[in-house]
Amino acid sequence: MPPKFDYSDLRILEGLGKYGPRNVTDVARKLGMPAETLRKRLKRLTSQFFLRFNVNIYHTYLGLKKALVFAEAAPGYEDLLFNCLRQNDFWISLVRCYGMFEGCVGVFTVPNDHCVEFEQFLEEVVKLGVARKSQIFWCTCFQAIHSRCKWFDRKSQTWDFRWDEWIKKIPAEDTELPYTLVDPKDFPIKGDYIDVFILKELEKDATTSFADIAKMLGVSSQLIGYHYRNHIVERGILEGFEVSDFRFGTTTSNFFFFLFKFDSAEKLAKFASSLLDKPFVRTLGKVLGQNALYGYIYLPKPEFRRFVDSLSKLIRTGFLQSYSYVIQDLQKS
Template sequence: MRRKKTLTLEPGIFAKVMGHLDELNIKIIKEIKIIGPRNLSAIARNINAPKRTVHSRYVRLRKDKLLTVRAVPEYHLLGLINVVVLSTSPLRSMNKAKEVLAKHDYLHEIMECYGAINGLYAWFTIPIDRIKYFEKFIATISERGIIEDYRIYYTSNFKYYLPNFRYFSVRKRNWRFNLERFVSRIREEKIVEEEFEEPEYFRIQADYLDIAIIWALEVDATTRLAKIAKREGVSRSLIKYHYDEHVDETLVKEYMVDFPRFMPGTSNRLLFVYNFRRFDDLATFAGVLRETPYVVSMAKELRRNVLFAVLDVPVDDLGKLLKFTASDLSESFGIEKFMVMFLPPESYTWKPLPKDNFDPNRGWIYREYLPL
């Protein structure tokens, strides 16, 4: 009998038709978000699946570029503060501006943005005692015409989210999320507020080996401790001690778990920046976004009622989302104003912690970088 051809046999077709989101893979993704990817045996036990199957699924997803998992540091415990810079840039110098910003030692990620601001979205993690030097750097490249107008925001750590799989049909491999019904329903339901921690202090509570471990887990969350030990020229037992006692659940409390949520070409990645009248309104609205399939990450501007939200929004829902945000949601959740920018995924660049800038005795070394 001729073997029936299935979509999962071809990785390209597999990705395009959302085949990567079958029931078992969704369970694996959810569990990775809860406990991280480093103990696949525990994940297998928790979801009652064979360890070998879980391992092969995880390897296959990563090999096919359908799953990215990175450690998310607690930056304030490393003496670093999150800084988001939104800048406009002349089209003729966009590439130059991106190149200059990307060369900064403490850049974390950068993307082009188009919409309320046409230019660049850049996220830095800056040593807390070098903020003035960083502000000088941004002012200088503005004076030199590399960027034009710019806005600087100091934010909490970004929190990463999985889409609400309650709205996903495993059988049909599609989302059944109706935005109109959702907006009507949330007016009647009690929403659990999202929590955003504003650090009480920014202080280095790590040594060089801790930084080296975090750097490795940002690059690849499943990096073996023995590999880190070999690179740093120390014993595995010493690295394991630092990981168990300093890093796990202290310096790293969560993992970014990213994967294609929608069919290729049918959604846009967007950055929304919302201003609220009160913090309670911000926390409640963030709780609303958390319940959708859209939300990727969120952060709050420190000491201000401003919410940053990165969303993946299907093309068919974008107009409705903007309309509801400008009317119904603004009225219900105290949104004073908002702006939205399209983030082209092909323009995305990121870097892990600059571990080579960490001195065991002096802490973070900040090199004043000013382009010619």
């Protein structure tokens, strides 16, 4: 039987996402546990499970606009479509998908003054016959969700998905969205070359030391530390951290790309607020200028139907207008 996370493991992962993995001693203090205990548990977790630590960048402050792209492949050209999309250097995430269509889902960060050219690139992929169609949704930056312990029963050490309770509470949720999910007024460039280089490395591995980054650039680690604290953090370019894991199991769960549509900004805000502390949500993003929300959802396979049934109930009550989704193909990503 494969190993499973227990409550303490989940609490540590939640803390590492919320406070960042760069200072384990500080995380241990905030969680109220000995630093050595956290280090030992983290060592065990990294040896037994897939774990990845990344930074979550507020790309708006680098003059970049986020694009969520759904591309349906022409039959027989699925791999070619994937390779075509990879040729565009603006992608930060690109995966194969299936479900409502066979194709790709990509997240691209495009310079604000090059959005038209990017749209033309996608149109050309369709004209070449590699894709049947493509949809692009310009989005806000993404809000990472750190919740791990909610809906996990500490006594039985099992998950308890309370779908009915969730949908009942949505109408009473807050209507104030996190700044990451608010349409930006502009796209200023607040970072320089060194800032972008640091972020590039931390986006691959948030635990990379300043000394290692300094060696890559041929500068001092003190200079890297200065840029990190006084530019990246102080100017708000770093939104936070993200921990990737398979807390529901590698073979017993799936990742989904959902698009939720609403008939009012208030309903969107309440729905988004209800997801900010849920363990089945990885990231959220709002579609610019629309009452639409993107969600990167992670669910145990038996819970997927219950989740969709809950969305159907929200549609029948008039709270949710519509939803669509595709499933991430982990074998082709």
